[in-house]
Amino acid sequence: MSSIRQFQVTFDCKEPERVARFWCEVLGYVVPPPPEGVATWEEFDRSQPPEEQGSWFGCSDPSGVGPRLYFQRVPEEKVAKNRLHLDVRVGTGLVGQERLAALEAECARLVALGAVRVRLLPADEENESCIVMQDIEGNEFCLD
Secondary structure: OOOOOOOEEEEEEOOHHHHHHHHHHHHOOEOOOOOOOOOOHHHHHHOOOHHHOOOEEEEEOOOOOOOEEEEEEOOOOOOOOOOOOEEEOOOOOOOHHHHHHHHHHHHHHHHHOOOEEEEEEOOOOOOOOEEEEEOOOOOEEEEO
C-alpha cells in the first residue's frame, strides 16, 4: 500500500500575488513568513532579478491540513474552461433553502472581493445546488 502524499495546487495567472491574496480571503489561508534574512515579501521580491520579480506567490492553510496554493506568472491569457477547478465547500450537510442561503451569502462575500458569479446550478435528483463562479482572473470554481 502506498502512502498518501502531500500536494500543492498551482495556478497559472497574470498577477500571482493579487490572485494569491484573493484565494487567501476565500479560503482563510495565510501568506507564510518571508525567507529568513528579509523583513517582507516586498523586500524579497525587490532582491530578485527584474525578470523574476512578481513571478510567483504562495499561501497555505494555517492549520496545515489543506494543500499549499502556488501562483505562477505565465505570459498567455486564459482562453478556455478549466479542466480542473476547486469546489469551495460552504454548504456541506445543508439542503434546500438553507443550503441556497449559505451559498448566496458566500457568493455575495466573494463578489465583493472581485469574484464573478456565473450561474446557479439548481438541485436535481442527484445533486444539491451549487454556484459556478470565477476568480479575479477568470478561473472557474464552484461554491458547493
